[in-house]
Amino acid sequence: MNWRYPISVVSGLKLTLFVMLLGVMPSAHAAADQISVENLQAAMRTLNFLESLPKEGIIVVGVVYPAEVPTAKSLAANTAKVITTLAGPNSRTLQPIILSTTDLAQFNGHLNVIFLVAGSSKHPELVLGALRRLHLVSISDDPACVDTNCCVLMIRTVGRVEITLDTALADAVGARYSLVFTMVVKRK
Amino acid sequence: MNPVFVSTRRRRRTAELGRLITVMCAVLLPSSIHGQSIDYGALEQLFKEPVTTSVNGSPQMASDVPATMEIITAEDIRRSGAKDIPGVLRHVGGIDTLEWGNDNVDIGVRGYDQAYSPRLLVLVDGRQVYADDYGYTPWSAVPVEICEIRQIEVIKGPNSALFGFNAVGGVINIVTFNPLYDSVNSISLAGGTQALGTGSAVATHKFGKKAAIRVSAGGNSNSDFSTPISAIEMDSPRKHQNRDAFNFDAVIRLNSKVLLGVEASHSDAHLNEMGPDYELVNAQYGTDSVKGQFTAESRFGLLQASVYTNWLRETVTPGFGNDPFHFNNRVTVAEVHDIFKLGTDHILRIAGEYRHNTENTTPTTGASVHYDLFAVSGMWNWKITSALSLTNALRVDQQSLGRDGIIPSGYPFTNSDWHRTFTEPTFNTGLVWKPRDTDSMRVMVSRGAELPSLNTGGAYLVVSPSYNFTGSPLVEPSAVINYEIGWDHVIAGPQVLLRASAFHQHSNNLLALEGEFIQTSGAIYELPSDIGSSDADGVELGLKGTLRKQYRWGVNYRPEAISDHFVPSAQNGALAVDFQHTTPHHLLNANLGWTNGKWEMDGYLKYQSATHGLQPTPEDETTLTPIAGFASLDGRVAYKITNRMKWDISGQNLSHASQIQTSGPAVERRVLGTMSFQF
Numbered sequence: 001m002n003w004r005y006p007i008s009v010v011s012g013l014k015l016t017l018f019v020m021l022l023g024v025m026p027s028a029h030a031a032a033d034q035i036s037v038e039n040l041q042a043a044m045r046t047l048n049f050l051e052s053l054p055k056e057g058i059i060v061v062g063v064v065y066p067a068e069v070p071t072a073k074s075l076a077a078n079t080a081k082v083i084t085t086l087a088g089p090n091s092r093t094l095q096p097i098i099l100s101t102t103d104l105a106q107f108n109g110h111l112n113v114i115f116l117v118a119g120s121s122k123h124p125e126l127v128l129g130a131l132r133r134l135h136l137v138s139i140s141d142d143p144a145c146v147d148t149n150c151c152v153l154m155i156r157t158v159g160r161v162e163i164t165l166d167t168a169l170a171d172a173v174g175a176r177y178s179l180v181f182t183m184v185v186k187r188k
Numbered sequence: 189m190n191p192v193f194v195s196t197r198r199r200r201r202t203a204e205l206g207r208l209i210t211v212m213c214a215v216l217l218p219s220s221i222h223g224q225s226i227d228y229g230a231l232e233q234l235f236k237e238p239v240t241t242s243v244n245g246s247p248q249m250a251s252d253v254p255a256t257m258e259i260i261t262a263e264d265i266r267r268s269g270a271k272d273i274p275g276v277l278r279h280v281g282g283i284d285t286l287e288w289g290n291d292n293v294d295i296g297v298r299g300y301d302q303a304y305s306p307r308l309l310v311l312v313d314g315r316q317v318y319a320d321d322y323g324y325t326p327w328s329a330v331p332v333e334i335c336e337i338r339q340i341e342v343i344k345g346p347n348s349a350l351f352g353f354n355a356v357g358g359v360i361n362i363v364t365f366n367p368l369y370d371s372v373n374s375i376s377l378a379g380g381t382q383a384l385g386t387g388s389a390v391a392t393h394k395f396g397k398k399a400a401i402r403v404s405a406g407g408n409s410n411s412d413f414s415t416p417i418s419a420i421e422m423d424s425p426r427k428h429q430n431r432d433a434f435n436f437d438a439v440i441r442l443n444s445k446v447l448l449g450v451e452a453s454h455s456d457a458h459l460n461e462m463g464p465d466y467e468l469v470n471a472q473y474g475t476d477s478v479k480g481q482f483t484a485e486s487r488f489g490l491l492q493a494s495v496y497t498n499w500l501r502e503t504v505t506p507g508f509g510n511d512p513f514h515f516n517n518r519v520t521v522a523e524v525h526d527i528f529k530l531g532t533d534h535i536l537r538i539a540g541e542y543r544h545n546t547e548n549t550t551p552t553t554g555a556s557v558h559y560d561l562f563a564v565s566g567m568w569n570w571k572i573t574s575a576l577s578l579t580n581a582l583r584v585d586q587q588s589l590g591r592d593g594i595i596p597s598g599y600p601f602t603n604s605d606w607h608r609t610f611t612e613p614t615f616n617t618g619l620v621w622k623p624r625d626t627d628s629m630r631v632m633v634s635r636g637a638e639l640p641s642l643n644t645g646g647a648y649l650v651v652s653p654s655y656n657f658t659g660s661p662l663v664e665p666s667a668v669i670n671y672e673i674g675w676d677h678v679i680a681g682p683q684v685l686l687r688a689s690a691f692h693q694h695s696n697n698l699l700a701l702e703g704e705f706i707q708t709s710g711a712i713y714e715l716p717s718d719i720g721s722s723d724a725d726g727v728e729l730g731l732k733g734t735l736r737k738q739y740r741w742g743v744n745y746r747p748e749a750i751s752d753h754f755v756p757s758a759q760n761g762a763l764a765v766d767f768q769h770t771t772p773h774h775l776l777n778a779n780l781g782w783t784n785g786k787w788e789m790d791g792y793l794k795y796q797s798a799t800h801g802l803q804p805t806p807e808d809e810t811t812l813t814p815i816a817g818f819a820s821l822d823g824r825v826a827y828k829i830t831n832r833m834k835w836d837i838s839g840q841n842l843s844h845a846s847q848i849q850t851s852g853p854a855v856e857r858r859v860l861g862t863m864s865f866q867f
Contacts (some may be wrong), residue, residue: 042234045230045233045234046234048227048230048234049230049234051444156625157236158625158626159624159625159626159678160235160236160237160249160251160625160626160678161234161235161236161237162625163234163235167532178485179485179489179490180226180227180231180247180490181231182529183246183247183248183490183527183529183535184231184235184239184247184248184249186571186574187529187532187533187571188532
């Protein structure tokens with residue numbers, strides 16, 4: 001047989017090695033101006049383990065964006081749109097409200113939880129003030145929020161689902177998670 | 189006195205009493221985490237991977253555990269097309285199966301498989317279902333239906349520091365659905381080759397959010413394989429086989445933090461079985477169990493307690509002479525655990541266990557052997573950095589033997605010879621490094637211990653004019669040391685998981701059921717014997733993934749070499765034990781599955797390289813016999829008629845009408861048609 005491009009065993013091994021190296025290389029994270037539906041799904045599923053959440057009724061989710069970033073509002077709107085398609089614990093309705101970080105600082109309405117879109121954690125004083133005042137749980141998929149201590153939960157779904165719980169912030173805002181959940185997640 | 193006032197006061201007292209009991213439950217009666225206290229479904233949905241407590245006692249994601257572990261999910265079980273648990277396990281990488289008959293399979297982890305395989309600890313929701321008489325698992329008598337299993341956790345290597353004695357080769361923990369969180373309601377009926385007829389039903393009922401029960405029942409009737417069997421292997425002709433089982437599981441939420449669980453089970457199984465001397469016998473099993481457990485989340489941590497009793501009745505025909513063996517075994521286990529966090533970086537677990545185990549002597553009756561076991565254990569999981577964690581578990585068991593009853597004339601022991609105590613430390617240490625989200629590396633060292641079974645410890649007693657045998661109080665536990673490294677890597681794009689591990693195991697004080705002789709003034713008695721040690725080196729490689737959501741595939745390969753260091757009288761399998769020659773050097777499994785709307789198709793290929801098996805000799809010893817390498821094919825096609833009704837056809841060993849896979853009779857092709865209905 002006259003193969004023009006014969007694939008030898010060595011070539012096969014090289015190809016295998018190349019594929020594996022591709023896998024070993026760090027995966028690119030979702031760009032800051034994109035929504036990860038997987039992250040949002042995981043974020044809303046963590047509410048199953050939030051024992052301090054009221055047991056019944058609609059769950060109001062504040063979607064918080066940084067006011068100074070031009071594209072952030074539309075990102076928040078898209079995030080809210082995805083959240084409306086998801087279900088809370090026991091199939092409860094999730095009702096998103098879009099708020100800028102400055103809106104959040106003055107907000108006096110009812111919220112159960114907030115989701116911080118990328119960039120919101122650049123305003124830790126505004127976010128933390130609201131969290132403490134309104135006894136809110138904050139969730140984000142922006143790794144920067146861990147460093148600025150803005151998020152009770154930071155969620156990433158690159159490869160595996162990784163959840164980091166800020167135990168000090170959870171205590172400060174009165175968030176109680178099931179013990180089993182706190183043992184499975186990373187604790188900060 | 190005003191009756192209304194009395195009634196109110198009574199109600200208050202009742203309420204106070206209720207609160208007191210609840211508090212006592214929470215503080216004094218902590219219970220076992222195994223199985224029922226965790227909402228596995230919600231956690232799996234969140235983390236997109238199974239969660240387990242079977243490695244260090246605390247809940248962990250499968251990718252975080254400091255052990256080489258396979259979790260077989262409910263979907264894997266369904267798509268295996270298997271009618272029983274061994275049929276599911278035969279597709280798992282690194283699992284050895286010896287299929288002696290339609291209902292009789294011995295399972296080993298990382299080799300060391302043998303008839304009445306004793307190195308594997310098998311549990312259902314944390315309750316042991318292996319039989320203490322010989323220390324093995326009669327799979328047909330396990331009272332659980334396939335469709336009520338949430339996941340089967342296979343932990344490879346010793347895990348005695350968590351589970352205690354006998355978790356030396358590995359642990360298989362079968363986790364059922366929790367009726368409080370999962371509603372499983374189904375009926376299935378199946379028929380197939382070997383005159384197989386089987387039925388199974390599972391129903392769950394929730395009483396609001398406070399309580400739930402799950403009840404299951406199943407039955408199975410079949411003829412065994414009809415492939416030829418040599419006269420020397422056939423102690424008894426093969427008979428029709430059947431099984432029935434019942435299981436009850438209730439969970440009551442006493443308050444938001446305290447759960448009470450009650451379980452009860454019953455099973456009967458009649459089957460043809462390859463005995464420990466490699467002769468085919470007829471066995472009848474009857475098992476019963478009751479279990480109660482409390483689980484409480486409190487400021488002291490996850491406090492848990494459980495108590496259970498298992499009863500096992502086993503009749504083996506023929507026994508010795510005209511007397512069948514009647515083994516009656518009862519084991520009661522009480523466990524207390526507390527798992528708690530210390531700061532953000534430490535999880536600790538402290539536990540205590542008491543176990544009382546007793547069995548009558550047979551076929552010569554009139555005495556019983558028993559032991560009491562106390563164990564304390566601790567586990568410390570330290571998150572050194574965000575990427576590095578260290579888990580240390582240590583357990584110390586103290587076993588006190590005893591014997592009551594008659595002393596036959598010329599018997600080499602007195603009951604006081606059983607007044608012995610063994611203390612065995614076991615440990616598991618594992619370092620897990622996750623340099624990035626997609627990689628997890630493990631380094632592990634562990635020591636496990638295997639108790640002599642009750643039969644080798646004295647319950648097996650033959651006193652006759654021609655031959656005498658007794659189990660002995662002098663046999664000591666075996667120990668297994670395991671060194672292991674492992675690497676998991678996720679290739680996120682094509683959704684591929686690579687798993688690799690390499691291990692070295694050293695086992696000492698290995699036991700044969702016979703081989704030692706003792707001369708008394710009145711008789712010669714044969715006893716179990718310590719035959720030496722064994723070393724194993726092996727590698728496990730696995731790849732699995734999905735493609736375009738329609739396809740799932742997997743391939744795993746285990747090369748392994750075992751070197752036995754046995755006393756001369758036990759070499760070449762003479763005493764019914766040989767691991768070096770009977771463990772295949774190469775095991776390969778591959779599977780491919782396809783889904784498209786209402787259709788599902790799955791195929792499983794298993795290859796085992798040439799090896800040896802053991803067969804009896806006219807001199808009442810055993811000898812090695814070669815077994816050619818073989819490949820066998822299993823498969824399943826399923827069609828969903830409606831959302832509630834499904835039809836499927838599955839088969840095992842499809843490539844050959846009959847095929848020699850062990851030293852016993854050849855296995856036959858099996859085909860099974862199943863209709864299942866969910867309600």
